[in-house]
């Protein structure tokens with residue numbers, strides 16, 4: 236009996252499927268469960284965007300698109316990020332269109348990582364980062380930022396530079412953040428940029444939640460490090476288009492050309508229908524995110540207050556649609572155990588913090604991309620469950 240599984244790429248055997256998906260599947264069959272698990276907008280894609288997709292089909296856009304994406308879409312993408320976030324990109328040759336932000340991340344990482352290279356990631360972090368870096372033979376340098384309200388500080392970066400020197404290939408930042416919902420201020424971005432500006436270190440800045448900010452505005456670190464930053468974005472979260480699979484990479488042209496070579500090997504190009512839909516979103520849908528942002532903000536306000544009243548310690552999120560709550564001290568501190576208890580006995584599904592790296596242990600993540608009714612019912616159930624655990628009086 237041949238055992239070909241022993242002959243796989245070793246890096247593949249080091250990774251698992253997404254812990255978020257694994258936990259979600261584990262609890263999904265619990266009857267009557269309210270799921271606040273996945274990071275997926277509960278809104279529909281705006282109608283004008285859907286119509287553009289339908290038109291692309293009836294207009295017979297059925298041949299290969301150029302590898303980097305249709306020029307009109309790329310121009311709309313650079314215009315969008317320049318107008319809304321004052322980014323430095325002007326030419327359509329500074330962006331490519333990818334299969335979601337996920338492929339954008341993978342193509343970018345594969346372009347820069349050699350085996351053994353180190354990548355700094357502030358933790359807790361979105362799980363795909365670690366698995367992608369591991370798959371490429373790189374090493375993750377996890378920096379626990381829980382103590383600084385989940386914000387990466389210049390001292391953190393300096394410490395990693397002092398320890399790893401030239402082995403540090405990149406710093407991967409994400410704000411507004413998954414899983415904490417915390418956003419960086421202009422000062423935060425400037426401070427980290429200052430440490431990196433004279434270093435030959437890439438910055439990958441995952442900005443997929445840039446349209447979902449509740450206080451302040453989005454300031455990309457690429458404004459301060461234009462030569463070394465690769466910006467990742469897309470329409471999945473901003474325009475409720477997760478299933479259309481459209482992401483974007485922005486970088487200066489010589490670097491982007493290299494990323495485009497990798498993108499070509501991975502997928503040749505993305506599908507035409509989604510490109511036309513994304514064109515409508517970016518060209519005519521600058522305000523599409525606004526009603527969703529307002530609804531998320533109301534839910535954040537509700538959930539933040541309710542969880543705080545229930546005894547969870549929470550740093551108030553300023554963006555995205557997640558709340559990362561510290562499990563109260565008298566409850567099981569292993570987040571997976573607590574998550575299973577909550578799903579089984581309170582019928583509320585969350586994601587254990589351990590799914591976001593060791594620094595997430597002791598926390599749970601609520602996604603509030605769910606109706607207000609579901610959030611209110613979830614809180615009622617958790618409150619009842621807590622009462623059952625320690626009856627008053």
Ligand SMILES: Cc1ncc(COP(=O)(O)O)c(C=O)c1O
Pocket residue numbers: 274334335336337338361409412413441443469470471477480481482
């Ligand atoms: C921080 C972050 N980056 C990237 C992605 C992937 O986005 P996409 O669905 O466009 O591939 C997600 C999805 O949850 C995310 O939370």
